Amino acid sequence: MTTGFGVSQFIDGSYAITDMEWIMDMGGDDPALSMAELIAGLVVIMGL
Numbered sequence: 001m002t003t004g005f006g007v008s009q010f011i012d013g014s015y016a017i018t019d020m021e022w023i024m025d026m027g028g029d030d031p032a033l034s035m036a037e038l039i040a041g042l043v044v045i046m047g048l
Contacts (some may be wrong), residue, residue, distance in 0.1 A: 004038070007038055
């Protein structure tokens with residue numbers, strides 16, 4: 001659970017800094033992370 005929370009925070013922070021809208025699913029009221037982006041974020045963190 002801690003790893004998943006850290007990955008979601010990493011992606012949310014990346015969105016806040018770079019404003020790349022393709023990272024977030026903007027379909028609902030609140031922006032949400034897609035499963036593909038969570039997996040890509042996990043791969044980036046593991047690579048670092």
